[in-house]
Amino acid sequence: MRARLHLLKKIKTCEFFMPGMVDTRIHASQYSYTGTALDLPLLEWLNTYTFPVEAKYKDLGFANNVYTKVVRRTVKNSPTTACYFATMHTDASLLLGELADKFGQRALVGKVCMDSNSAVPQYKESPSECKEETDPFIKELLKKGDCNGPTDEKLEIFRETGSAISHCPNSNISICSGMLNVRNVLNHKVKLGLGTDVAGGYSPSMLDAMRRTLDTSKTLTIQDPQHKTLSFEEVFRLATLGGSEALSLDDQIGNFVVGKDFDALRVNVCVPDGPIDLFPGEGPKVILEKFLNLGDNRNITEVYVAGRRVVPFPDT
Incomplete structure (x- = not known):
């Protein structure tokens, strides 16, 4: 839990966690x-x-x-x-x-x-x-x-x-x-x-x-x-x-209910050279909708399965 809170503090306004698909x-x-x-x-x-x-x-x-x-x-x-x-x-x-x-x-x-x-x-x-x-x-x-x-x-x-x-x-x-x-x-x-x-x-x-x-x-x-x-x-x-x-x-x-496994995607809609542009005044709902309609793998910076980070892939 402490590690997860640390990650959340580092997230910028154009980044968010969502449940794994x-x-x-x-x-x-x-x-x-x-x-x-x-x-x-x-x-x-x-x-x-x-x-x-x-x-x-x-x-x-x-x-x-x-x-x-x-x-x-x-x-x-x-x-x-x-x-x-x-x-x-x-x-x-x-x-x-x-x-x-x-x-x-x-x-x-x-x-x-x-x-x-x-x-x-x-x-x-x-x-x-x-x-x-x-x-x-x-x-x-x-x-x-x-x-x-x-x-x-x-x-x-x-x-x-x-x-x-x-x-x-x-x-x-x-x-x-x-x-x-x-x-x-x-x-x-x-x-x-x-x-x-x-x-x-x-x-x-x-x-x-x-x-x-x-x-x-x-x-x-x-x-x-x-x-x-x-x-x-x-x-x-x-x-x-x-x-x-x-x-x-x-x-x-399936969601972030307490007690479930932490299966999650960390999404960055502002990734360099990415497919999404943001504009002033756009709230979380608009940002999520833009990711679902415009985003791709470039926007998915981390993947967690049962609390374990599996993306980025290790070099080996």
Whole structure:
């Protein structure tokens, strides 16, 4: 605590601490082709790009190279979790389960449902037709899922079962799978966090996830003027506390409540040659909004995970 107070005293008016952002969905094994290969529907995309690349991970040199880079790229934005596609039952997915058992909830393994209707052609019923309360496959997927266009009935099932949704707007747009009505999800009191969904999404940045969540919400308002657009404050909550709630980690991280782990970003909006300009009279709310809309990794000067500074990275 004394060290933390010392840091706070040193902070200038254009610097602040904020809770660490929580990426609720990222596929580390897909990172090598992030930003490319977004020309196909989901299942064709998996067969053409994902599965052949995943086969390369038997080469430990290749695996070490990719995972070193993905960790360095993502840790500056948030602690992240491991996820795998629901229809895959490979040695890799089994290994993730072993890691989750070994390291506890900080190494969660997620399941994916209803990315798009084409994702489950091997089942007799599409996600829009199946009966979640009786279908054991879908009932299992509801434990953690990502879905587009859930009906009010399905959202009630999500709420009743304590299930969570990972909203990944970049990948939803990139692979043309739809636009989630986050407002409707929140109205049903379903837990929801944001994710990058690399490499279906082409950006590993949670700042990008927040911006595209706002863009999606505004697009829905264009389509339906009765739709209430999300505010940047609501999206900020989804990227922090919302993500921790979706992963059942809200008793440990997500905000600065006393007793939780100190997961935090130190943000400097006045970093030299940075992307943000400040002007007289701008208060904390305006400064935060400017960072969320204009900022990038140059503005994130330090990252703390459970009280330990992990950025800047050590030289070794």
